[in-house]
Structures are given as structure tokens and as C-alpha cells.
Amino acid sequence: xxxxxxxxxxxxxxxxxxxxxxxxxxxxxxxxxxxxxxxxxxxxxxxxxxxxxxxxxxxxxxxxxxxxxxxxxxxxxxxxxxxxxxxxxxxxxxxxxxxxxxxxxxxxxxxxxxxxxxxxxxxxxxxxxxxxxxxxxxxxxxxxxxx
Numbered sequence: 001x002x003x004x005x006x007x008x009x010x011x012x013x014x015x016x017x018x019x020x021x022x023x024x025x026x027x028x029x030x031x032x033x034x035x036x037x038x039x040x041x042x043x044x045x046x047x048x049x050x051x052x053x054x055x056x057x058x059x060x061x062x063x064x065x066x067x068x069x070x071x072x073x074x075x076x077x078x079x080x081x082x083x084x085x086x087x088x089x090x091x092x093x094x095x096x097x098x099x100x101x102x103x104x105x106x107x108x109x110x111x112x113x114x115x116x117x118x119x120x121x122x123x124x125x126x127x128x129x130x131x132x133x134x135x136x137x138x139x140x141x142x143x144x145x146x147x
Contacts, residue, residue, distance in 0.1 A: 001041040001105075001145075002081045004030040007054050007138035011074050013122040014129045021120035026071030028132050032081030033097040033105050041144035042105060046112045049073075054138050062138075066117050073119040076130055077106050099125060 005027055012022035029049065050067055057063040066073065079102065083091035097105070103124045113119040122128045 001034070001037045001045055001109075001143070002032045003045055003049065003142045004078070004081065005049060005052065005054075005138075005140045005142060006030075006132055007135045008074070009133040009135045011130070011132045013074065013076060013131075015123060015126050020122055020128070021074060023072040023074045023118075023120055025069070025135070026117070027066055027073045028130075028134075029073060029075045030078040030081060031075055031106060031109060032078050033102045034082050034095050035097055037097060037105060037144065039105075039108065042109045042112055044144050044147065045142055046109065046116075048142050049113070050116045052140065054136075054140070071117065073113055073117050074121070075106075075110050075113065075119055076122045076128065077102070077124045 008023065008026055008028045010024050011028045013020050027049065051065055053065050054062050055064040055069045079093060079096040082096040083093055084095055085091050106124055110119050110121055122130065
């Protein structure tokens, strides 16, 4: 499981020019799954995300987590995180988990996040327009296989 975490001032996701979800200050998560990912991977990633101290404290130092600042989360499914670009110029997505299994894990992931912070989503498998106002910019990659 891979997640790109971005600290955001405000972000949104639209489908066919219709706003689906939006958040103010918080985190945008681009989320991808591969074969072999489990609920244990989800638990690990959720703990990492909610504990990341990437929000400024009163001294302007990144020392607070999403829990401490009360921000929201926008979670977007992103199978392209498992793109393989070793051969040629056209990425292969064979390492990305197939849709039916991935949507089950994605839904579980979002349920777990909702236990800690308001979490909004795009629509799994849809062609989405994601607008991210990256704050910092702060962008962190977490891979559950790299513990």
C-alpha cells in the first residue's frame, strides 16, 4: 500500500464539472494498493498518517499532527502509484491491485481514517479532477512495505 500525503490549505475533487468533495486545511491522500496488501497494511498507514507531525505549532515549527490541528482529510484512490516505468515510455499498471479488491481495501482505509478525522473521498475508479492547494509544499510518501 502506498499513500502520498500532502498538507493542504484547501482541496477538492470534481467529476464531470460537478463538485464531489472539498476540504479546507488538512491532508490530501493519494492512495494505491497492490496485491498482497492487507488490513494490517491499512492499520500501519492510518497510524502513520494521523501521527505525522507536519502542521506548524505556535512557533512555526512542524510539530503538530492532524489530530492536534483538527484538519480534514480528502482521500483519493490512485492506482497509478503502482506504475512501472522500467520499460519504454508507457507505464504498466500490472502491479496495481484489481478494482474489486482495491475498492474493498480503500473503503476500509477510509472507515479507519474517519475514526480520527473527518474524511471525504472522491469516487473510486472515476475520472476525477483533483485540485490541491499544497501547503508548504509538504509532500510525503508512505509505503507499507518499507517499515
